[in-house]
Amino acid sequence: MKIGHVAMFAGCLATMGLLCSGCGSTASRETAAELSGERAEVVMAALSQVGTPYVYGGTKPGRALDCSGLTQYAHSVAGVDIPRISTAQRRAARPVKRGDPQPGDMVFFRIRPGLYHVGLMVDGQRFAHASTSKRQVHLSRLRLPYWQQRYLGAGTFLD
Numbered sequence: 037m038k039i040g041h042v043a044m045f046a047g048c049l050a051t052m053g054l055l056c057s058g059c060g061s062t063a064s065r066e067t068a069a070e071l072s073g074e075r076a077e078v079v080m081a082a083l084s085q086v087g088t089p090y091v092y093g094g095t096k097p098g099r100a101l102d103c104s105g106l107t108q109y110a111h112s113v114a115g116v117d118i119p120r121i122s123t124a125q126r127r128a129a130r131p132v133k134r135g136d137p138q139p140g141d142m143v144f145f146r147i148r149p150g151l152y153h154v155g156l157m158v159d160g161q162r163f164a165h166a167s168t169s170k171r172q173v174h175l176s177r178l179r180l181p182y183w184q185q186r187y188l189g190a191g192t193f194l195d
Contacts, residue, residue: 074114074194075140081113082106082156082164088173090166095120103154103166106173107142110156110164116193122154129191137190143178145186157190 071079085097085106094100097109104122111118119125126144137143137157145153155165155176162175176183 071139074116075138077114078110078116078140078156078194079158081110082173083158085109085166085173086164086175088166090168090171090173092168094166101166101173106164106166107154107156111193114194118193122152125154126152126188126191129193132190132192134189137178138192140194141190141192143183143190144188145183146188147186152188153186 085101088098088101088106090102091100092102093105094102095105095109101109104120104125107122107125108118108120119128122144125142129142132138132141139157139159141157143155143157143163145155147153153165155163157163157178158175161177161179163178164173164175166173167176178184178187
């Protein structure tokens with residue numbers, strides 16, 4: 037990753053409130069500095085889509101994304117080809133230890149029978165996802181009871 041991209045990434049995280057000194061977040065400047073290569077690009081791409089409208093089946097960055105469209109897009113920016121549908125993404129991803137998803141890893145959920153959801157970790161606590169309830173791409177905390185009750189696990193396509 038070029039130096040300019042690292043600075044842009046740190047700026048993006050700061051804008052999203054992910055870099056804060058003295059706050060209760062585990063995200064820090066060290067987190068941003070530690071990310072490099074594909075992980076940084078995937079996280080930066082996901083964060084760039086915050087506010088994009090949720091549309092079922094959406095694959096148009098900045099215009100219309102669904103949850104798996106967001107994760108597929110973010111990976112494509114880093115040159116990583118992943119399946120289109122969340123269940124296929126989960127099957128194809130390398131499993132990540134349950135309590136240890138890292139920035140750039142994907143987190144998978146079963147919302148109800150037959151309905152699955154995927155997001156992308158942006159720091160040690162939050163993930164970006166295209167949400168039907170908020171009708172846009174936004175950040176949520178993985179440790180919230182709603183998500184913990186539905187959590188299936190994490191996986192990655194990154195080193």
